[in-house]
Amino acid sequence: MGSFKRVLLGYHRADVDAVLVARDARVTELEAQLPRIGELERELCTLSAMIVDRERECRDLREELREVNERHDRSLASLDSISLRLEEVQAQARGQATRIRMKALREAVEVSRRVQELAGRIGGEAEANGLPEANGLPDGDGLPDGDGLPGPAEDPAFEPAEMFEGLVKVEIGPLGDFAQLVGFEDAAGQIEATSEISVERFSDRRATISIRLAHPIELLRELELRSPLGFSVRHTSDDRLILDVEDEQGPQQQAA
Numbered sequence: 001m002g003s004f005k006r007v008l009l010g011y012h013r014a015d016v017d018a019v020l021v022a023r024d025a026r027v028t029e030l031e032a033q034l035p036r037i038g039e040l041e042r043e044l045c046t047l048s049a050m051i052v053d054r055e056r057e058c059r060d061l062r063e064e065l066r067e068v069n070e071r072h073d074r075s076l077a078s079l080d081s082i083s084l085r086l087e088e089v090q091a092q093a094r095g096q097a098t099r100i101r102m103k104a105l106r107e108a109v110e111v112s113r114r115v116q117e118l119a120g121r122i123g124g125e126a127e128a129n130g131l132p133e134a135n136g137l138p139d140g141d142g143l144p145d146g147d148g149l150p151g152p153a154e155d156p157a158f159e160p161a162e163m164f165e166g167l168v169k170v171e172i173g174p175l176g177d178f179a180q181l182v183g184f185e186d187a188a189g190q191i192e193a194t195s196e197i198s199v200e201r202f203s204d205r206r207a208t209i210s211i212r213l214a215h216p217i218e219l220l221r222e223l224e225l226r227s228p229l230g231f232s233v234r235h236t237s238d239d240r241l242i243l244d245v246e247d248e249q250g251p252q253q254q255a256a
Helices: 013-128 178-189 219-226 251-255
Strands: 164-173 194-203 206-217 231-237 240-245
Touching: 013 178, 013 194, 164 219, 178 194, 178 206, 178 219, 206 219, 219 231, 219 240
Parallel strands: 164 240
Antiparallel strands: 164 206, 194 206, 231 240
16 A cells, blocks of 8 residues: 555545556456366375375385295295205215115126136136136126236326316226225216216226216316325326325325
8 A cells, every 4th residue: 555646535546446457357367277276186186196006006015025035035945955955865875876886796796706716616627627728707897907007107108188078987996995985986976077977896996987077177186176085197098097096095084
């Protein structure tokens, strides 16, 4: 009201009318915006409801993710337990298989010995009767022991082969008992490249083990790292190793 000019008996009428017209125009403008305000309020309510639903879904998803993680952790723990059990079963199976093979080899050696004794008696009787001497049977299973091969001291040019692949036969001895053979076989079986392993022969305290390698490796180095027995290399070729067990064993090797 202070901006109006005062005249006789009040304010100037034109100024008051102008203010009233401006007021009416502003009121009309605001009234025209009322529907839009109501629409905005409805959209705001819709968005609020959507946000609440999304928060509820996020909370449910977080709960499901937590449950999935817990099941995953339990599954991993179960798999670890199963893996350990499988390794134990495999170790027991290897030991059992080795004992079975050793028993079969001992029986075969005993049968061969008896056959040789029988052949010797037959030859002696034939010689006593003036008949030609019977041919002797080969010792053991007829496989060479490798004793006639030159050792490192006898062959100055001896250099062990570095890489081995495929089927390799390893002869090792002398072995004190079957436990040493089982320990050496288990050590060879732990080599990553080993796909198959079997004991082919055990005679005169020497054993021949057949090892199939899936890819080229430094077999001598792997055996030195894992074997409970100390050994030296007598002979090596692409598919055969002849190892001599050292006489002096450390405490761990003797315990093995």
